[in-house]
Amino acid sequence: MKSLAVIISHPIQYYVPLFKLLAQHYNLKVFYTWGEDGGSTKYDPGFKKTIAWDLPLLEDYEYEFLVNTAKDPGSQHYKGIVNPGLNNAIETFTPDFILIYGWAYQSHLSALRYFKGKIPVLFRGDSTLLDEQKGIKAILRSLFLKWVYQHIDQALYVGTESKKYFKRFGLQEHQLIFAPHAIDNERFARDRSEEALTIRKSLGISTDEILILFAGKLERKKNPELLLEGFIELCTSVADRPSLLEGQKTKHEKQTKLHLLFVGNGELEESLKSRVESFKLQRSFGSRRSRDRFASDVNPIAIGSEQVIDDELCRTHFMDFQNQTQMPAVYQACDLFCLPSQGPGETWGLAVNEAMACGKAVLVSDKVG
Incomplete structure (x- = not known):
């Protein structure tokens, strides 16, 4: 059975059913990078209240909460997720593939760079070009994103607009895998x-x-x-x-x-x-x-x-x-x-x-x- 390591910030109610399904077909381990405090209970600024999901998010698959040493832990900014032990934990697990959700955290980008050419890296993101900006900042961001995506082997796109986004920033057709957003139907x-x-x-x-x-x-x-x-x-x-x-x-x-x-x-x-x-x-x-x-x-x-x-x-x-x-x-x-x-x-x-x-x-x- 192939081994798959997943890197994601915290348990998310939409993704856990997928992890449970993958665990039936792969030797799966999910590495949560926010830390223990980023578990199932957290303050959601969008809802303006603390949210504790009432579904079990940590059952039927293997996982590990990594130590997050960020001074201001959180998923809203790049420096909010800093895991000195992430790459070592992945290597200890010896996966055949790595699936990374999002690059906009220090540890996630570090893992993309570290494992390039060592272990096949899959990337999951749902960004689109629907709200594309123009100007010098957009040009610089485009150059940066092309550099980021040079470190992945394949991208899992969620829809037609997501596919256009990945192509814009350098990925080829053979690197793109359709993996639409899904729920527990x-x-x-x-x-x-x-x-x-x-x-x-x-x-x-x-x-x-x-x-x-x-x-x-x-x-x-x-x-x-x-x-x-x-x-x-x-x-x-x-x-x-x-x-x-x-x-x-x-x-x-x-x-x-x-x-x-x-x-x-x-x-x-x-x-x-x-x-x-x-x-x-x-x-x-x-x-x-x-x-x-x-x-x-x-x-x-x-x-x-x-x-x-x-x-x-x-x-x-x-x-x-x-x-x-x-x-x-x-x-x-x-x-x-x-x-x-x-x-x-x-x-x-x-x-x-x-x-x-x-x-x-x-x-x-x-x-x-």
């Missing part, structure tokens, strides 16, 4: 319909109403503001067509109610809620109606605040960050998943994979998937 596809129905009921959403879902960090690159503005525009256009509504009433038809649910936290959370409130006030003042109510709901998964755009036709809801074991039911509760990411820095959007594994329609921008 079986776990997300498992029937959670009863829990999904409970979620809808807790939010006051009946089975004949439409629920649009956004799940992820409420940050600019994911562009949740665009989704909210589009939802408001949709609700406004429907509400401002009384003749259409009257026509439906005479036919004894019920106008379909629309719901938008944001699941997650982040820097834009308060501004999104404020935008909903301001729209409520505008509608109330413009139509001389009393102000819509503000409600706070407790659902069976988490405490989430709910705000009303138009109580007759449209409602928008906010739910706090939901952990991995709860997300399949959340996806299965919706009718449509939307991820309107604009970048820069959005390379895939694995929430799209998760929603599709749950059998849901998706509406996404050309920056994801």
Whole structure:
């Protein structure tokens, strides 16, 4: 059996299922370079809270947490991961191949350089050219990246844009292996319909109403503001067509109610809620109606605040960050998943994979998937 060493910063919920699968076919060992403190519990600046994933991330494969001597440990900067013992630990394991996730840490780049020509080096990255910059800095960065990728034997690209990126910086077709981003499809596809129905009921959403879902960090690159503005525009256009509504009433038809649910936290959370409130006030003042109510709901998964755009036709809801074991039911509760990411820095959007594994329609921008 061939031996494979994996170098990656810390346990990541999206990659662990792959490690478990590889362990069934290779003598696998994963070397975590962040150190013990970079384990399953860490502060996530995107969610603005400490995250502890509720799935086991250290089972069914061999791993080792390496000592990180960085003065400021972390995965956000080059000097955040410094492992004096990394190369020696790899050599002791005597792998046939090395798979390295990312080069932008001191130890990872050191390993790329050290093992060049000694052990075949595979590289995994998901960068693209979608947000390519111009100018002298971009030229210098291009030269640097071409130098970096001279140290790898093959690159695992995740999609068409990722492949273009690697080719731009010097890799040849025979060096590129298609290895798309993937999730644990079986776990997300498992029937959670009863829990999904409970979620809808807790939010006051009946089975004949439409629920649009956004799940992820409420940050600019994911562009949740665009989704909210589009939802408001949709609700406004429907509400401002009384003749259409009257026509439906005479036919004894019920106008379909629309719901938008944001699941997650982040820097834009308060501004999104404020935008909903301001729209409520505008509608109330413009139509001389009393102000819509503000409600706070407790659902069976988490405490989430709910705000009303138009109580007759449209409602928008906010739910706090939901952990991995709860997300399949959340996806299965919706009718449509939307991820309107604009970048820069959005390379895939694995929430799209998760929603599709749950059998849901998706509406996404050309920056994801």
